[in-house]
Amino acid sequence: MIGVVVVSHSPALAHAAVDLALQMVPGEKPAIAIAAGAGEGLIGTDATAVSAAIDEVASPEGVLVIMDLGSAVMSAEMALDFRSSEAEVRLSSAPFVEGILAAVVTAAGGGSLDDVDREARGALEPKISMLGGAPAPEIATPDVAAPDGTASAASVAERAPAGLSADLTIINSDGLHARPAATLVSTLAGFDAKLTVVNTRSGTGPVAANSLIGLLSLGAKSGDVLTVAASGAQAAEALAKVTELVTEGFGEV
Structure with a gap:
């Protein structure tokens, strides 16, 4: 089962999004690590925290990283140079809340890194289609x-x-x-x-x-x-x- 890393400026936002996704998985859940905030209650992201999160959930199947915005993307890119694990890591352009939900459900279903990334990146399409x-x-x-x-x-x-x-x-x-x-x-x-x-x-x-x-x-x-x-x-x-x-x-x- 692949690992999922959630990178956000806000710990509250990250935990709420992950909690929502986990409610959709009745059985075994994938490993999920959250790297959110810049420490001491500050809004922001930390590349070293992201790298530690990647190492925490690294598996032979790979790791998908989902980020919220701005510096979260830059921190995730920098984290790739700091990590010690050798698992394949993919930074996804998925929408944050919908992408996390799709990624967690697909990973729990045994999806490959390609499967999970595809589902996460396409997570807005049903809403776009329904709203015309x-x-x-x-x-x-x-x-x-x-x-x-x-x-x-x-x-x-x-x-x-x-x-x-x-x-x-x-x-x-x-x-x-x-x-x-x-x-x-x-x-x-x-x-x-x-x-x-x-x-x-x-x-x-x-x-x-x-x-x-x-x-x-x-x-x-x-x-x-x-x-x-x-x-x-x-x-x-x-x-x-x-x-x-x-x-x-x-x-x-």
């Missing part, structure tokens, strides 16, 4: 998709092995928001299977079911039907678990 901004770029889409990045429920079902797809209705009053989406991502980490999801109301998808940002980009509301297709050695078990989660409202209903 520029179209979201391709995010963790499966290998086969229509030219416009969408697919119908029927086309997804046709590509799946016989019997390994299901149409599931979202019953949560708030739809497939961050918490149930994170639960789904974390749950699928335990299965040797690949699942894709399409929102049949909007035709959005398919997206990978182990991508938090991909799931949120579906914009699934209460009453929407999701077509979930599964393949792989544990496809049947994974699909059964997803069916259970959705039909039970992810424990919220």
